[in-house]
Amino acid sequence: MTDLYRTVRLIRRFEERAIEFVRSGEIVGGIHPYIGQEAIAAGVCAALGPDDVLTSTHRGHGHVLARGADPARLLAELMGRETGLNKGRGGSMHAADFALGILGANAIVGAAGSIATGAAWAARSQGRDTVAATFFGDGAMNEGMLLEAFNLAALWQVPVVFVCENNGYATTMPVASAIAGSITARARAFGMPAFTVDGQDPEKVLEAMNTAVARARAGRGPTFLECVTYRFDAHHTFEHRARLSYRSTEEISTGRSRCPVEIQGARLTAADRAAVDAEVESLLDAAAEVALGSAHPDPAAALAYLYAGGA
């Protein structure tokens, strides 16, 4: 209970601080804030074991933090520093930590589902007990390559859990204008169980994910979880300046009324909650200090790592 709260609180405060760093220019290029969707990353990652793997999205900071990546190294990555998770070569949309089974955030919508399916299939063929979780948004449900991945995973009973974060919009396109039929019905058509989950409550997500992981680990194949959520902030920080009008203020305020941090926080005593909050702040203070104090990569090494073994 406390762990789930710590995770959602950590993600929330990390993102709020990251937005400030975008404003101050320490983070160049902006970010896709995960604010409002924290319960999904927290619940999904809490159900994974140490040998499991995940793939993430352009809105991926929450997944990476929930999996246990060092916030200092993630922040350093967003700032393009040599100490970053990817040595400053990936940035916000590509954070990866292979030591933790984070096979990378992917900037192409719908691309990672088939990568996760291949990784999970490979692990099984090597006799390992690995389950893969792959995150994607409602927009990805219209990418043919992801639908192809559903087919391969169901056909070959691959131990992968498809986690759809339905935040209502593909950038500015509402789900109702983009998706014919239903999201879960599409998944069920491939012969895998599909459930709609309250994506604002980390415990509900964890419960559904525990069932999905157990099923995958038992060799019974993929599960699809549609986690219904709401993106509290912009699609991308550029929207802070662009002032797009695709969501009404009423809708935003209704959406924000079910806050994962408040929902999980209400399950703790005030004292416990305050203690976690203080712990998170000091962790993030230290992370900011490390990130801001880290070296920028040497331009002479701009193409380091282009090929394997090329440090």
Add this chain to the structure above:
Amino acid sequence: MPKLSYLKALNRALGDELERDPAVFLLGEDIRAAASNVTAGLFDRFGADRVLDTPLSEQAFTNFATGAALAGMRPVIEFQIPSLLFLVFEQIANQAHKFSLMTGGQCKVPVTYVVPGSGSRTGWAGQHSDHPYALFAHVGVKTVVPSTPADAYGLLVTAIRDDDPVVVFAPSGALGVREDLDFGTLAPIPLGEGRIARSGTDVTVVALGHLVHDALAVADELAGRGISAEVFDPRTVYPLDVDGVVESVGRTGRLVVVDDSNRTSGFAAEILAVVAERCDLAAPPRRVTRPDGAVLPFALALDRAVQPGREQLVAVINAVLEDR
């Protein structure tokens, strides 16, 4: 000495690597039945998990291979139609190729993409007859186009063992080439090392894949007229053996390239550029290519008309030798 065909050399390379390394597995469409013959006998030898017959989902199974590679495998994908590479260009150029740099070297993606029957197959028309090796070179994906059975074997083995994505084009026009050789001499061939297929002193003809055989035939013909043409086969399109090309052209002072790419931004254009940067030429260089933006038309005479041919090559060599 036994004869080995180019097609059989590919098959032998796959079988040897499957045998040698349990991380290697094959995937692709109709590879169980071996529709192209490249995987003949391998399903029976290695089973369904190592010869994985896939549904018609090129984009997903190309990324699937990337995921498997991230998990420690060495997948080899067979694409039986060269134009399918357009469909999976994102998955190769934007995914597999970029993982190493974007993750700061945390991972490697050793996937091999084999395309038996690239280029024109005669009568397969516009959407089955492309030869897009220059596209992959342009984005920096390692790319090879072997011309002989021994090279097909050696370069495919090297591609599979390489820790990066490698595209192996096996031109339709070369699949039937046979070579007398001692199978014991088959060995890996390093990427980025060209070979002089025929020595000569008057002009260097750079040719790739099936066109190496056309260039050799033309060189034979010209030898009868007292012209000594050297044929240089780069074998790897990227990384290119620039030093090998420059060494040859440095000796002959003249350059002709014969290339089955479209002309603009094609492979021949790159050879002309590196030679222009590094060599003093006795005459302006020339190239024989497919025309700009060519779509291969169906009718046989039209198909032939847009492919580089021997007559064009002879004419261009003569022109380069006349230019002073």
